[in-house]
Amino acid sequence: MPTAFPLPDPALADRLSERLARVDAALAEAVASADALADDAGRHLVTAGGKRFRPLLTLLAGELGDGTRPELVDAAVVVELTQVASLYHDDVMDSAPVRRGAPAVHTVWGNSVAILVGDLLFSRASALVAGLGPEAVVLQSRTFERMCLGQLHETLGPRDGEDPVAHYLQVLSDKTASLLATSAQLGAMFGGCDDTVVGAVAAYGEKVGVAFQLADDVLDIASTGDESGKTPGTDLREHVPTMPVLLLRQRVARGEGTAEDAALLARLDADLSDDATLAAAVADLRSHDALAATRELAVRWAREAAAELEPLPDGPVKQALADLATALADRAA
CATH class of the missing domain: 1.10.600.10 (Farnesyl Diphosphate Synthase)
Incomplete structure (x- = not known):
């Protein structure tokens, strides 16, 4: 296959x-x-x-x-x-x-x-x-x-006083990235690799997992339906917290946002079941710098994942893992 x-x-x-x-x-x-x-x-x-x-x-x-x-x-x-x-x-x-x-x-x-x-x-x-x-x-x-x-922390949301962005990154690490880290770690373990290699691929898998989910957050807003295979703004419609909205919410909560930021956040928090309303909200968020900041985060996590590969021997396996990290960064760009 x-x-x-x-x-x-x-x-x-x-x-x-x-x-x-x-x-x-x-x-x-x-x-x-x-x-x-x-x-x-x-x-x-x-x-x-x-x-x-x-x-x-x-x-x-x-x-x-x-x-x-x-x-x-x-x-x-x-x-x-x-x-x-x-x-x-x-x-x-x-x-x-x-x-x-x-x-x-x-x-x-x-x-x-x-x-x-x-x-x-x-x-x-x-x-x-x-x-x-x-x-x-x-x-x-x-x-x-x-x-x-x-999954539990995603369901309950951040506690009072907890940074929602840090909470979300921890949810991504635990819910998704942990199994990617384990997938790589088990492979290196049962391939007979030494502890340095096992630790490197585990750290790589963890960071690639976070990069992958952040790239998904970007694609939910930035891609067309043909590119992503789903309707843009699906997560927005269901009011699923994603990084662009969290960054926008953080800006407004800190008093750093404009009146337009506050108005956009209010629209995102409202009923988005109407297709035209959703499309308008997606268009506005697509041009907002909260989406650009999410792209930068995804690229940063992908680059940090690639950096974890430094202890690995040069060859096609290391190159394939590095290429995946690059592809994730490109996917978000």
Whole structure:
């Protein structure tokens, strides 16, 4: 199967494509169930596809050592199972109607089934990671804890007196970036890399994850529907906090904003269900320097991610990881 992002070395791309196919086969086996409902619901998002970005990161990091080790396939399945299970829960909380181009599980079987099948997939991931040894079990459990805390803190919002921007960055780190860091860390661990390499790719994964989400915040405003695959301003319409709005809100709260800033914020906080109203708000935010500041943040996090690669040996793997960070920076620019 093709990889989620271009790789500079054809031989590396071929190896990873073959191993991703093995991951997909193992993933299908991992979600299978004797119970018909659990089987149908468990397979739903796996068969819908997805970029398999986290498994690819695991396999790619494994190439820094011995990429042929069979544990790498199991580790790649673990991180994808964890990701898919979290999506079952997220879509219930967000009332998301579609995921990976297919109806979200809760829209087909209801919220209770979606939550329970998400739990089932988490249990399958736990069983698989147990076979990888105690260090992997501890890492997986700590990652799961961070993902839950990230979702909890996103749901509750910042506490009184807490900086909303810092709160949001921590949510991105915990909810999304933690699993990317673990994906890379497991790959380097089971590729047999030394601690310096393992630590470097973990730090890289964490920062790439934050950069990716900040770039998504930019694209929700700046892209056309054809470019992003979704209606511009989707997050605005649902009043989902994103960095451009948080930066605008911060400016107004500090008394640093103009009357136009305050008026725009009031419109963003109002009902955006009408398409024309939403489009006008998107257009105004698109030209606001809060969006430019979010771009700068995304680029900064991507560059910091690339800097974490300095201890890695030069070669196609290091280049591929650096290219990904560059692509994220370009995506936000």
